[in-house]
Amino acid sequence: MQPHPTPMAQFLDEFDASLLEGSVPLRVFNDPEILDGELERIFTRAWVFIGHESEIPARGDYVQRRIGRDPFVLVRSDDGEVRVLFDACRHRGAMVCRAERGNAALFRCPYHGWTYKNTGEFAGAPFFRAAYGSELDKSEWGLYAAPHTEILHGFVFASLDPDAPTLEEYLGDMKWYLDLLWGQCKDGWEVIGDPQRFVVEADWKSGADNFCGDDYHTFYLHRSTIEIGVMDGVKRGDSTENLQGYHVQAGNGHAISHFLVPPEVPGPRFWGYPPEVAERFTPDKLGQERYELAKHSIGSVGTVFPNFSFLAFPLRHSRKEGPVSTMVIRCFQPRGPAEMEIWAWVICPKGTPEEYRRKTYRTSMGTFSAGGTFEQDDSEPWIAQARTAGTAYGRKLGMELNYKMGLKGAASATRVDDFAGPGVAFYPVLEDGVHRGFHRRWVQFMREGGYPSAMTPEQQNASAGEARSNGDG
């Protein structure tokens, strides 16, 4: 028996090497030491999703958010700027924002009354002159703000690392796909209602990894939904064979699973939106080619590393009407070892007629939410995975999980070069490359000291032996 657990650096080196062979150590799904590393090395460096501009339409509007486990306030300041403020009073560190949502000109610390403008600037403190005389430079005592905040199509992202690249560089080829999804509507997108939040006793990576493109689990874990017709909008006839599903590794650990309807097949387009909503899409923003692709897109699932995910499919939560477009976004927030908090939003194109807006909300929550006919089953294996990841015997074995699907010798999917978008694409979707790429980026973040260097789609897709490609046999 070893006297000590494997030191982290050695563990990460071994993990990186094992990924080439399609293995992921079970341990990563429940380990306090690994979680501490993630909070320090991933969540204080990566660009993470904070919220959508439509959640804070007016000046002074704010919502409470998290980066890792840390409290932040997303606020539209009085100067119109969107800011991500660290919710810790500069005086004694108490939190200054005590409600999940509201409108405030000032944030007041309840402890001694230090007060901040909604720009984060120091506004005042009780007995200021008597307490501090003229020694204190007010301009130095504002709330800390995330060093980088950027907005893409209304989606607000932040990074806590001054050395972080721009959001565009960070997203790599994934930006092309986010543009495809959210960059083509005349007036952009908006959140409906408030996010649903729920605690799952599982690791945050279980969710992020799944949304990278685990199309394999859909037909077993979610078979109940297939049997009762929820999937009728995706399943055409008796099979999914005439759905063209692609797996794309988009660089920097990001991945998307994208489904097209062949041009000759009539049926849902623009992810299932009916004409009165689809008319919100326009070729004016990104050009005719991307518009045509959106027109033939029926489904997308993806993860922006580390923990921001999305899903769009036409689904049914009614027998009286046909499939309804479902568009949800997710944050898988770490809370502790084997404990995460899932944040779930429903979005739709701005200007969606009221009746369809209600339909898409009901269908989205009816399928993809804590109570959704789809999603209520997802947490079952994730909780169990965290449990086995914490077992003594699993540790003793150094148990490795099978992420080999799509590797040479274990593959029906092949690399294709005729897919419309950038990145490394595989067809069809039964392959684990999208998951291996997520974990490869994870290792890089956990291992590298400076800001992790860019990872090309080719590097993300690395595997042992010969490269896989068309005609590679």
Next chain:
Amino acid sequence: MSAPADSHLLTRVPSGSADYWRCVDFLVDEAAALDDNRMDDWLAMLHPEIDYRAPIRITRERAAGAGFSEEGYHFFEDLDSLSIRIDRLATDYAWAEDPPSRTRRFVTNFRVFECERAGDLRVHSNLLLYRERLDDPRPLVMSAERRDDLRDLDGGLRLLRRWVLLDHGLLNTANLAVFF
């Protein structure tokens, strides 16, 4: 449709009256059907036009009210969608409830009120839902006020409208696979 009115705006039906006991019996029988997993019996207690909702609740400052989302709902159901959920449970793949949870619904603090439409009855009650899953000895306990409208149909009361006003912001559960 907006949220059901607060009780101080309603006219009380006296406790102990015949209508009061009809409502209490209905809700207690309904809780038993759910606890016993008699889902078809439960469906039969629902009015064909049922409007079943559970608004998302968030933490707001006192001046902003109780914090129920104006547009966000954990559940926003009609008879059609509720029956889809129940059909799902009957498949061999409804993992979130197979094996089923052990549940006990404690329904208390009944207050019966008159409705706008004569003959309908409004009932406010408190619900404590005790739920155990698999071999986890820590019960999941959820608490809510329910505001229900009951209407006579074919000689018995039916649940016409239910708003589940949860006391939870961040949900303490991995799924909402049971009914309130």
